[in-house]
Amino acid sequence: MNSMFTFSWSCGGYTFQVLFKAPGSTPAIYVAEAIKDAAQEVLYPDGIILLNVDGDDSEMQSILGDDALQGALKRLGTKTGLYTATIGPDQKNVETKVVESMPLADFITGKLRETDVLADMFKAGIQQIFTSKKIVIPAPPGYHFQKPSGDSASHFIRAEEVLSHSQVVDFLALALLVRMGKRENLKTIYIDTMGISSVAYALRELLRRSQSNNIIPRIVSFHSHDGLDKIDSPMPGTAYCIISASSSLSLEQKWIEKTRCKSDDVVTLATFKGAVGDENAIFTFERPDNWAEHGAIPTLGTRGLRTLGERFQQEQMPLKKVTLSRDHHPLSTTKDLAQQFWSLPFLNVDVATPNGRRRTFYAEGTLLVKNRTFQKWLEKELRSKVPASIQGIIYQNDSASLTLARKCRNYLKKFKVELPWGMHSSDTYERHLDTLDSKRGLLILAAVIGQGHTLLGISRDLRARHEGSKLYLIGLQVCAEKSESKFLRSNLSNTKDGTNGFNLWNCLATGSAMHQSLKREESLYRTHPALKPLFDYRHSRQVNVGLGEAALLPTAIGNASLGLRKDFLFWPEGYKEGSQHVALVLATIGAILEHARTDKKMDERYCMHSDTVQHVILDPQNFNRFNDGIIQASLLRQAYPSELNYSATHEESGFMREFLLKIFSARNKPQGEAALEFALALAIHRLKIQKTDLEIVCSRTTELLTASDFDKHLLILLNLARNQPPSNSPAF
Known part of the structure; x- marks a missing residue:
């Protein structure tokens, strides 16, 4: 190995090869070899500069007089020149000498004395050092x-x-x-x-x-x-x-x-x-x-x-693969919600509310309030938890919560419980705080909440005006993480005297992956006009209008929505087949995955997290196990990109390569009904396989495509997956 550090440097329109001789003894043969290497380049440098430091005078004389170096200079002939540049003891001045004169001699000896030029030379060397390895x-x-x-x-x-x-x-x-x-x-x-x-x-x-x-x-x-x-x-x-x-x-x-x-x-x-x-x-x-x-x-x-230790090292363990199963990933929350509402339009996806916020999952509170199972729970809570000193009700300002408040008021009347302060919404209760008894209790209600900002605002505003008991009754909380519900409960129920209560009928924590997926999809829609026919109806909706059955991309068979078939593993029997279940299936898969990520009591083998440094993925066999397109698409939408990253090992990447080829080749059959969802997951890099496998999938699938609109969209997504310009013209 040559002990010379060499790099190219351009200055004043000329290109130079700089050979750095480190302080101390350097065999002349190393310098000679570096000069020979420069001579073998297709384009000769305009000059070769031998850079050294002050104090190596005798060493430099020995090198320049060596037979090996003289032989190297003869090889250069008259094509280029050799110059020495010595950094002076003050680190600012440079002494230059001509070893083999060329027309550039005056340029070299003059230019290198300029401080900025010397700094530029070092900058070129540093550039080579830090770009030559993966830093x-x-x-x-x-x-x-x-x-x-x-x-x-x-x-x-x-x-x-x-x-x-x-x-x-x-x-x-x-x-x-x-x-x-x-x-x-x-x-x-x-x-x-x-x-x-x-x-x-x-x-x-x-x-x-x-x-x-x-x-x-x-x-x-x-x-x-x-x-x-x-x-x-x-x-x-x-x-x-x-x-x-x-x-x-x-x-x-x-x-x-x-x-x-x-x-x-x-x-x-x-x-x-x-x-x-x-x-x-x-x-x-x-x-x-x-x-x-x-x-x-x-x-x-x-x-x-x-990052630990003096050298900031990280430990990493082998890949951990998780297969979802009814035995190891049961979740009563989703099972009960599905059974109560699978025949009703209870859940919607990506709804823009009038206040400007977007709800990834939007629950129809009026259906919840009418549900008999919920009503039984509510009556039990009112009988056992409402304080005897209750004076009034504050409800979240929406129609479902208003209905809920009226039900509570009517039920309390059966027990001769009067509400002297009355019933007020979260938007109007502040007007009546002057008549509020600071010692008597309050019932605070909401049919459906997200993170609970309205309830937190009520709690904050009442802190200085009310010290009596407050009972919070909430129907359903739809949030990303279960910790958000725990945080809300802690904030609303913890008081010095312990008189506040917080009771929630059900919590649906679905993770944030679906939200991320929709954002990436919308970004793709905004930046690639060729995809407008596919995505336009999904991203140009009015307020309060969700995606509904179109929350997932359609099939190639009649442009139909993905539908659920019999025997969904995580639901009880009794539901009707069809596409009306899209939102509930998405929420079910999201909740199961989020539960597997956060439940500390779950067996380590089946949880989607690791207490050690270990990459956790969804076992690719899940896509074979759940072979309904609607479930496969839900897994793609609700898993995090890291959980769908199969590029780390050849085995998982190879499995997904063969699986994707089957999906895309069967796109006009029930087996491949989620083809567009798989292509989108590749295009927005949620689903990752190794580059060679991705190229095989894209090139082989392209050969199968026709001129149909579905295939044109599929081709655009596959081209985006391998970072090629969008094209809507299949290669036949």
């Missing part, structure tokens, strides 16, 4: 990085990956030396991790060679954010700090605040463009297309992966 590491599928700073991000910069060759380390140290300039009183070089200690020691050696004093700086690692508070602030001008990498440059800022040093006393080797102060870093990366951090992380459905 920006993505988190494993299903995870995000919990960085030492406490922040979260989808990617991590591992700068020490570039330090595997000594000549690279020496060049990086020289770049730092030129940057920091002459420092006669430097006593300590701080680093954030021992992973970059080789650079610090190389820098110290360069300082020793270039300075006349006998001060040898100490090398001290403060172990990133954890150790920053434990170091003593150095005296001004006595320390220099090298930070390996930071995506936000937060560690550099904390160092400046802690030590009160100048900004040129600290440097970060690598960061991302856009970070505050990124112009001061040695190198800046473009942020990856799928970059996410901080507030965007929760929407990814990923788990935190801590």
Whole structure:
């Protein structure tokens, strides 16, 4: 292996090959080989520059006089020239010499004396160092990085990956030396991790060679954010700090605040463009297309992966596959709701409410209030929980909650319970607070809620005006996570005297995957006009109009909606087959998956989470097990992208390749009725397989397509899946 670090550099319209000779002994044969390599390029460089540091004069003379080097120069002939450039002891001046003269000799000897030109040369070398290896590491599928700073991000910069060759380390140290300039009183070089200690020691050696004093700086690692508070602030001008990498440059800022040093006393080797102060870093990366951090992380459905130890390593366990089953994933919530409402238009999907909010799942509260099972529960709660001191009712301002409030008032009248304060909506009760008795109880009602913002607002407003008992009775809470319901219960029921009550008939926690899927679908619709005929009716609806039976993409058979057949594993018997169940099936699958993700009591083998660093996926066999198109499509919509990422292993990716080929080839039959949903999942990258398998699926399927509208849309989605421009013309 050649110990020379070489890189190309363009300046003034010319191209040069720079050969860096590290300090110390370097065999002349290495320099000769580097020159020969340059001579073998198709396009000769306009010049070859042998870059070295002051103090190697005798070494350079020996190299230049060596027979091997002279032979290499003869090979160059008159095609290019060789020049030496020596960085002076002050790290600013450059002494240049002509070894083999060419017309560019005057240009070289003049230009390299300019400070900006020297900095540009080092910038070219640094560019090669940081782009030659994979430095920006993505988190494993299903995870995000919990960085030492406490922040979260989808990617991590591992700068020490570039330090595997000594000549690279020496060049990086020289770049730092030129940057920091002459420092006669430097006593300590701080680093954030021992992973970059080789650079610090190389820098110290360069300082020793270039300075006349006998001060040898100490090398001290403060172990990133954890150790920053434990170091003593150095005296001004006595320390220099090298930070390996930071995506936000937060560690550099904390160092400046802690030590009160100048900004040129600290440097970060690598960061991302856009970070505050990124112009001061040695190198800046473009942020990856799928970059996410901080507030965007929760929407990814990923788990935190801590970076531990001095070298920020992560452990990872083998893939965990989960097959859904009635025995291991039962959920009475969805079973009961399905049985109560499967013959009614109870649930809808993606409904825009008049207040401007979108509900991924919208429950029709009036049907809930009329339900006999719910009414029995309500009567029991009123008999056993309503305080004797009750004076009135506050209800959420919607028609279903108003009906619920009237039922409660009429039922209480049977027991001679009067409501002297009356019955008021959440929009009007504040007008009547002057007549409210602060000691007597209140009944607060809502038929259907989401996160419960209205109820939280009522609780907040009453805090200063009412100290009596408050009983909250809610019919159904539809939310993304069960923790939202626990949070609401905790906030509304916890009081100093323990007199508040919170009772909920049912909670439907469906996860946030469906919401993400609809957003990605809408983004595709907005950016690709060719898909307008397929998506237009889905994303141009009026207020209070949901997708209904069209919540999933249609089949190729008569453009019909996907329908449910007999024997759905998670429902009891008794329902009628048909497409009227789309919203309920979506909610059922979403609730089962969310329960599997969050239930701490579930057997580790069957839960969709792992307490260790392990990628958890839906076993691809689920798509064979649940072979109704409506259930397959619901799995695609309600699973998180990490749970559908089969690109990590050849086995799972290969299985999905063959399965997708069967689905697309059978698109005109019941077996392939969810073909558009699978194609969409590939196009918006919810479903992932390895690139080679994806190419096979797309190319073989394209050969089967006809000129039908369905096949045109399928082709567009498949082309988007492999990042090709949309096309609606199948290749026959």
